[in-house]
Amino acid sequence: MPRTPQPPPIDGILVVDKPRGKTSHDVVEAVRRLVGFRQIGHLGTLDPLATGVLVLALGRATRLARFYSGRRKRYTCAVRFGFATDTYDADGEALSEDSAPALDAEQIQALAAQFVGKIQQIPPSFSAKKIHGRPAHELARKHKPVKLEPVDVEVYEFRLTGIEGSVARFTVECGAGTYIRSLAHDLGKLHGAGAHLAEIVRTAAGEFTLDHAVPLAELAEDAKAGKIAARVIRLESLLPELPRATVLPIVEKRILHGAKFNLPIAQIQPGQVTSAQGSPAQLDSGEWQPSRLRVFNQQGQLIAIAEPVVPRTYQPVVVLEATH
16 A cells, blocks of 8 residues: 655754643654654753743754754743652652641742752652663662762742742743752752652743744644645744855755855844743853854745854755755
């Protein structure tokens, strides 16, 4: 029986408002079914407990994933004091009786402030961190010993926004790789009563915010109506903070073969950092970024991301074949 041909991939970014209880992989699989092709990946997972901004790269946009790896994230979350859990969140098993402490706002904010800056953080045992090639959560579920090394992360904001009984609510801005579950757990240890993450919403991942995010149910309706492509942020609109240049066909040919190319400075237009409402104070964590360039052809299609090798000479680091 002949295979049903897949529709051509849509190239770009789709921002989904992830529902609680679904894994990031569940959402990717759901979107693959809706769009009819498999070339989809996510730019940073969310735990099943979490809701909010899950950024998916579709089609050729998967080639650009590396340029988003350092993006800062923003969250709102609720931390329940009184007992810790084995997973550091509300989905886990309680590790003690509930002491249900009354919380003092000044004390909680002072404790949270100790986590702002560059810190070392031990990831949760129930996480995808690898131990000898196996995810830690596989070992933890089998009650095998899990020893994870501390990692360097950066927290830019950990601000108390309210207290209701034994629950404290926070706004968090952090660098890539930070576990909010670990922040909640460590905050509970510092407080003395224990704590775990009760709720969490990712409100922004870099420039992508909840305003861009579409619930899965709406995407399903769009798919039925043939309108899902209108939800996708196209390649040409991605990485707007990088400078751009438009090249002639003869240079385009060199670039599509991965060859170095020369570019007069006058041909380069500066990038534009546009801050969406609710996005992080800066797009990326503090690490150094090479001076990259978006390259377009005469038809206005993004064909490459390049880096300078010597003044006015660039090397493509990602090549995106033009579509015709």
